[in-house]
Amino acid sequence: MDLTILYRGPLASCDYDCPYCPFAKRRDSPAQLRADRSALERFAAWAARPAEDRLSVLFTPWGEGLVRSWYRRTLTELSHLPHLRRVAIQTNLSCRTDWLADADPRKLALWCTYHPGQTPYDRFLAKTHELSALGIRFSVGVVGLAGHLEQARRLRAELPAHVYLWINAAEGHTYTDEEAARWTDLDPLFPYSRHPHRSAGLPCRTGASVISVDGAGTVRRCHFVRAELGNLYDGSYRRASAPRTCPLAVCDCHIGYVHLETLPLYDVFAGGVLERVPAAVPPAGGRTPLPLLPAPPVAATADPA
Numbered sequence: 001m002d003l004t005i006l007y008r009g010p011l012a013s014c015d016y017d018c019p020y021c022p023f024a025k026r027r028d029s030p031a032q033l034r035a036d037r038s039a040l041e042r043f044a045a046w047a048a049r050p051a052e053d054r055l056s057v058l059f060t061p062w063g064e065g066l067v068r069s070w071y072r073r074t075l076t077e078l079s080h081l082p083h084l085r086r087v088a089i090q091t092n093l094s095c096r097t098d099w100l101a102d103a104d105p106r107k108l109a110l111w112c113t114y115h116p117g118q119t120p121y122d123r124f125l126a127k128t129h130e131l132s133a134l135g136i137r138f139s140v141g142v143v144g145l146a147g148h149l150e151q152a153r154r155l156r157a158e159l160p161a162h163v164y165l166w167i168n169a170a171e172g173h174t175y176t177d178e179e180a181a182r183w184t185d186l187d188p189l190f191p192y193s194r195h196p197h198r199s200a201g202l203p204c205r206t207g208a209s210v211i212s213v214d215g216a217g218t219v220r221r222c223h224f225v226r227a228e229l230g231n232l233y234d235g236s237y238r239r240a241s242a243p244r245t246c247p248l249a250v251c252d253c254h255i256g257y258v259h260l261e262t263l264p265l266y267d268v269f270a271g272g273v274l275e276r277v278p279a280a281v282p283p284a285g286g287r288t289p290l291p292l293l294p295a296p297p298v299a300a301t302a303d304p305a
Contacts, residue, residue, distance in 0.1 A: 002085070002209060003053040004274070006223060006255060007043055009215035011036040012062040015094055016118040020143060020170060026063065037070045039215030044074045046217075046233060051083055058111075058274040059089040060223065060255060066095035079104040088274040094119060097130040109137040109275035116142070116151045125158055132160055139276040141166040144173070144183045144190070156186050156284050164281045168254070169193040188282040189268065196252035201245045203261040208243045210259050224248060224256050 013028040014021070028036065047055055057078060065071035066089065076099065078087040088109040100108070110131065114124050131138050140159060142152040144167045156165045167187040169175065175183070175194055184190045206212070207221030207229065214220075219229045219237035225247060230237030251257040258265045258273060270279040 001053055002056070004056045004058070004205075004210040005047075006058050006060055006210070006212045007214075008060050008062065008212070008223065009036050009039045009043070011065060011068070014063040014092075015067055016064070016092055016115055018115050018118060020145070028063070033068070036215065037068070040070055040074055042217070042233070043213065043215075044078060047078060047084070048081055053083070055081075055084045056086040056274055057084070057088070058255070059087075061090070064092055064094060065089055066091045066093075072099045075108055076100075076103040079108040086274050092118070093124060093127050097127055097134065100131070100134050100136055103136075105135040105137070109272070109277065110139075111275050112138055112140045114140060114142050114151070114155060116148050121151060121154070125155070128159060128163065132163075137272065137275055137277055139164045139166055139272075141168055141276070143168050143170050144175070144193075145170050146179070149182060152183075152186055162281060164276070164278055165284070166190075166254075166276055167193065169195075186284055188284070189278070192257070192263070192265070193254065196250035197257045197260060197263065198249070199246035199251040199257065199260060200249050203243065204246045205243075205259040205261060206246075206256075208241055211237065211241070222256055222259070224251065224253065 010032060011028065012032075013026050047057065059065055059071065059075070061071075071089065072095070075087055075089060078084055080103075084107060086107055086109060088111055090111045090113070092115060093110070093112045112128070128138070128140060140155065140163060142148050142155065142165070152165070152167065159165060165187055167183045167190045169190070180190065180194050204221075206225075210222070211229070212220045212223045213232050217232040219232050220227065221229060221244070227247075229240040246260070251260065254276065257263060258269065266273060268278055269276065272278060
């Protein structure tokens with residue numbers, strides 16, 4: 001079967017101090033870093049074993065993984081596994097890029113976020129050109145705060161046309177229609193992010209073909225549902241693996257709602273679900289009709305907690 005794994009180990013340290021992130025400039029102790037490295041190596045060894053499953057893996061660390069050698073090495077090694085379809089990671093792209101020359105560009109991909117004020121714009125843009133030269137699939141995104149708008153517009157103008165620029169709705173922020181239109185001009189798929197999606201009782205791929213795994217190997221259906229399904233390493237999660245509906249009122253994060261069966265996002269992002277790369281990059285400007293984009297999701301009235 002095809003199995004997608006969202007892996008999040010103990011790592012929680014980041015080299016940036018974004019004011020909208022609770023993990024900004026957090027430092028892991030040497031012992032915490034050793035524990036994260038050990039957990040990642042254990043997971044990589046499990047993924048490398050002979051298996052009937054065809055794996056796809058997205059690393060979603062709380063901190064920045066690619067400044068750590070063990071994440072770079074693991075992504076490179078996993079990209080060469082014959083039964084691995086895709087390996088990707090969320091990153092601020094502050095790391096060097098030369099290590100990617102040893103990876104298989106057909107399988108390794110990056111989900112990159114540009115954080116204005118944390119790194120010089122020209123440095124970030126240069127790194128995206130390095131990724132393109134290496135043949136690495138990647139997307140680039142920005143958090144949709146008013147102070148980021150001009151930088152996001154500049155990015156869209158200067159990124160290669162084939163690179164998707166996504167905009168994440170800022171957590172807790174309510175957008176007027178006028179504000180939303182500005183962001184939708186840059187990312188025609190922004191309406192999916194603007195409002196949380198009602199999910200209670202709706203079918204979701206998580207818990208069956210998609211699972212979340214932490215550093216201890218504990219398996220949950222996704223990062224946002226705390227109920228445990230078992231453990232990855234003893235195989236106990238398989239007994240609880242089954243299609244199921246969402247137990248939460250709403251889902252407001254892309255790595256969650258992309259798996260809702262009631263949304264067409266597996267078609268929108270066909271071949272690039274993990275790295276957030278659409279099958280066809282929607283044209284910016286909002287002038288061309290987008291057959292893949294339905295009416296905006298209904299705003300939720302329930303508390304997502």
